[in-house]
Amino acid sequence: MPQFQEKVGMFNRCIKPLVLALAVAFLGGVVSAQANTLETIRERGFLVCGSSNPLAGFAQQDADGRWSGFDVDLCRALAAAVFNNPDLIEFRAFRGEARFAPLQTGAVDVLMRNGAWSAGRDLRYGARYVTPSFFDGQGFLVPQSMSIVSAYELNNVTVCVVDNGSAVQALEEFFFTNQTSYTDVIYEDIADLIVAYRANMCDVISASGRQLQAIRRELTDPSQHRILPERISKEVLGPVVPGGDDQWFEIVRWTIFALITAEEVGVTRLNVDSLLASRSADVRRLLGVEGDYGSALGLKSSFMSDAIRAEGNYAEIYDKNFGPQTGAAMLRGQNALWSNGGLLYAPPIR
Template sequence: MSRFFTRLLSGMAVFAVLFASAALPAGAQTLQAVRDRGFLICGATGALPGFAQQDAQGRWSGFDVDLCRGIAAAVFGDPERIEFRSLRGEARFAPLQTGMVDVLVRDGPWTTRRDSLYGARYVGTAFFDGQAFLLRQSMGVVSAFELNDLTVCVLDGGEELERLQEFFFSNQGSYREIPYEDVADLSVAYQAGLCQVISAPARQLQAIRRALPDPGAHRILPERISKELLGPVVRDDDQQWFDIIRWTLFTLINAEETGITASNVDSLLGARTPVVRRILGVDGDFGAALGLRASFMADVIRAVGNYGELYDRHFGPQTGAALLRSQNALWTNGGQLYAPPVR
């Protein structure tokens, strides 16, 4: 019996999942299963403003959702052929293992355990994150290394509290921690003036900031006191599907680096630049090895734009709470975003 099915049969709760949704066998060709179904099922860990949120009509939008739309464009040439599911919990691997979702676009941060124990593989980093600090612009603080003699709201009993303590110890700053059990408490306490600063992962701080009455009056400091890598996760038994998701992500990054956007992709089909012609499928067929069309990268860009367009759409100035790209800038601009060349 395969490792996958041994794991599949180990818990009674899984039988309910199997009753509702047919699981994929070990080594299954996910691409064919998705095509036969006619749409992609995409999941992310919890709704989070900027990453995944629903409007009054139940429509999903956000960075995670657009990444899913990019994958659907790669597979079908149609970014709307998706079903988006918001999953509770820090790391929801069971829906992935049982075939309830085809890919997780945002799960728990990439760690050794998550990458090796749960039958899953992290494809790459779509968003670099880490623990940061949120405070009022009126404090005049522009760097975490200026923090001193203040109160900090932080989640109790976990790594975030330990990192906060280590940061202030290393930088010889004084502070008083105000611990809370739930993320929602951090925002309530901050708005009530019970603390001057919140320390949490920047993605959570961004969600808190966007919900404040005047987001522009608050700042997330640029420093990160931990490293958290977030990105798509797939089952570990299908190399073809892994490669499809990975090169969808790499397409977004390479498109920004070469200046290909949703608005100019079609006009560049006649370009003479070799790298542009390869990305757009004019020269060479880089989709064949993945089971995709030669134009799959052009279809991704046409549907959702390049990485910079995705980032600006969901974290740019027009949101009212711009989040500096920092680590998520291209490597050519001092960030950590990097993709292998198309060749």
């Protein structure tokens, strides 16, 4: 017994500290390897930015291979914040609803849209959700011929829905709570919903708002179909970055905050330069004329105004991709500013 205790004591005195030191060194190496995203981007000369699941309005590619959409414009704003040049990006779209391996392997610096924010996704994969940039949830698409303007009017309808568990459950809870009836027509793939809807196999489609607006764009005459304003679930979308790099996390976060704040104080892509002479302290701080909020992030004091000058404020980006000119306008709804009844806001810059 004394011999055993002596060996344990030797382990605690000699071996255990060595193991701990090696562990700390290993973890320190991992953190330092992850904690230089901005330096890596600058050495590379461009930002690698992407999103999951290419989707009309968010990320679509034209015949010449050029990407456009809400996600892409946010990427361009971030590139402008870093380089003062929105063109210094490489955009990559990753198939699948939620992708984390590209962040873990360094294949991408930031995903502007990934699977909806949840505790499991935020804590499990070594990645960090930065801040909401788009609020969504499960909704309903109906033909205008039904003369329905609210989901609470739905009754005795057939609803096409994807069997992913949560969507079907949300549907059941919504109709049960409202004591109305429906019949679900269940499919395994979102692409089948539009096929069934076109063939009149269901009266209504139920899916996330972002999926519904993409479906609506594919219909022959989008104006003959309406996305009802209500959402029956919560889905929060926003940029996701690799864990372990607080500087990069803050750069992405305050770039998004800058676009939101710009809308709030009336700074646009067109007037940003003229407002450099503004007497408003809020505007002057946003544009980097008063105070320096860039140096702590390794950026110029004008990084927020550079992002706005490149892509405009949040409203300009939203309207460009989801406004009337698209032929399938999507109401701001939850994505309106907090002062206009929405959920969108940014902390003050001061």
